[in-house]
Amino acid sequence: MKHIFILILLFLSTPKLWAQEDLPDALDFDRRQSGMYRFELSPYGGDYFGDKTGHSFIAGGNLQLNLTEKLALSTDFGYSRAIVDPTSDLGASFQDKNVYLIDGGFVITVPAAYRSGKGFTEADFFTSLGGGIIRINDSNRGGGYIGGGMKIRFRKADWFALRVEIRNYFTSIANPSGSNFQDTLSIRLGPTFLLPPGF
Numbered sequence: 001m002k003h004i005f006i007l008i009l010l011f012l013s014t015p016k017l018w019a020q021e022d023l024p025d026a027l028d029f030d031r032r033q034s035g036m037y038r039f040e041l042s043p044y045g046g047d048y049f050g051d052k053t054g055h056s057f058i059a060g061g062n063l064q065l066n067l068t069e070k071l072a073l074s075t076d077f078g079y080s081r082a083i084v085d086p087t088s089d090l091g092a093s094f095q096d097k098n099v100y101l102i103d104g105g106f107v108i109t110v111p112a113a114y115r116s117g118k119g120f121t122e123a124d125f126f127t128s129l130g131g132g133i134i135r136i137n138d139s140n141r142g143g144g145y146i147g148g149g150m151k152i153r154f155r156k157a158d159w160f161a162l163r164v165e166i167r168n169y170f171t172s173i174a175n176p177s178g179s180n181f182q183d184t185l186s187i188r189l190g191p192t193f194l195l196p197p198g199f
Contacts, residue, residue, distance in 0.1 A: 037066065037159065037195055037196060038065065038066055038195065038196070039063065039064065039066070039194070039195040040062075040063070040064040040066065040161075040192050040193070040194050040195070041061065041062075041063055041064075041193045041195060042061065042062040042063075042064070042190055042192040043061045043190050043191065044058075044060060044061065044062065044188040044189060045057065045058065045059045045188070045189065045190060046058050046059075046186060046187045046188040046189055046190075047186065047187045048080040048099075048184065048185075048186045049184060049185045049186070050082070050083075050182060050183075051182065052084070052090060052182055053083060053084060053099070053136070053173070053182070053184070054082070054083030054084065055083060056080050056081050056082065056083050057081070058079070058080045058101075058186050058188065059078070059079055059080075060076065060077045060078030060101070061077055062074055062075070062076045063075050063076075064107060069109065069111075070108060070109055070110070071106070071107070071108060071109075072106070072107040072109065073104070073105075073106060073107070074104060074105055074106075074107050074128065074130070075103070076101070076102070076103050076104070076132075077100075077101065077102055078100070078101035078186070079098070079099065079100055079101070080099040080101070081097050081098060081099060082094065082097040082098075082137070083097075084097070089175075089176040089177040090173075090175050090176060090177070090178075092176075093137070093174065093175075093176050094137050095137060095138050097137075098135075099134065099135070099136045100134070100135040100136075101132065101133075101135075101169070102132050102133050102134075102135075103130055103131060103132025103133070103143075103145060104130050104131075104132060105129050105145070106128070106129055106130060107126050107127070107128045108126060108127045108128075109125065110124070110125050110126075111123075111124060111125075112125045112150065121152065121153070122153040122155075123150055123151060123153060124150065124151040124153070124161075125148070125149075126148060126149060126150070126151070126165075127146075127147070127148040128145070128146070128148060128149075128167065129144075129146050129147075130145060131143060131144040131145065132145075134169070134171045136171075136173060137173070137174065139174060141171045141172050141173065141182075142171065143169055143171030143172070144170050144171075145167050145169045145170065146167075146168050147165055147167030147168060148165065149163065149164050149165030149166060149188075150163070150164055151163045151192055158194070159193065159194045159195075159196075160191065160192070160194065161191070161192040161194065162189075162190075162191060163190060163191070163192045164187075164188065164189050165186075165187075165188045166185070166186070166187055166188075167185070167186045167188065168183070168184070168185050169182075169183070169184040169185075169186070170183060171184075
């Protein structure tokens with residue numbers, strides 16, 4: 001549960017308020033330079049931290065369907081390896097250390113920007129919420145997640161972005177001694193390819 005506090009501190013900071021007439025173009029979906037694309041494909045890699053399965057890597061991909069500028073549906077596949085102490089009761093029970101994550105959910109996006117030279121670099125802040133299946137130790141386990149992150153957009157190539165996301169998973173694991181609750185945190189980084197509506 002400690003990972004929840006990281007997400008709260010990351011996303012509940014108070015934004016600066018702007019009068020409508022003073023709102024920079026970069027913070028208005030209707031006036032910003034970055035366009036809306038129907039699909040987003042985001043391969044990623046990063047770190048995967050489990051309170052029972054140790055520190056490992058994660059790699060995978062995310063496909064996002066944008067319903068509006070603010071609301072989207074997403075599906076995600078990830079792969080990791082469980083790191084357990086073979087001398088512990090949990091480690092001795094492991095037959096397969098491969099970890100597969102398949103999930104889907106909702107994404108809420110708000111426009112953002114930061115100063116870059118004499119202008120602004122446009123970005124998207126997003127929050128994600130969903131659930132799915134985690135296959136670990138030859139067992140399928142249901143779970144949920146909450147996360148969020150940022151996509152940095154590029155003016156000269158608005159079909160491309162750089163995406164970073166922090167995601168907190170909640171699931172269970174067959175633990176011979178102790179709680180079955182499993183709390184994991186993943187930090188992901190990778191490119192985003194924004195695909196045209198006709199793709």
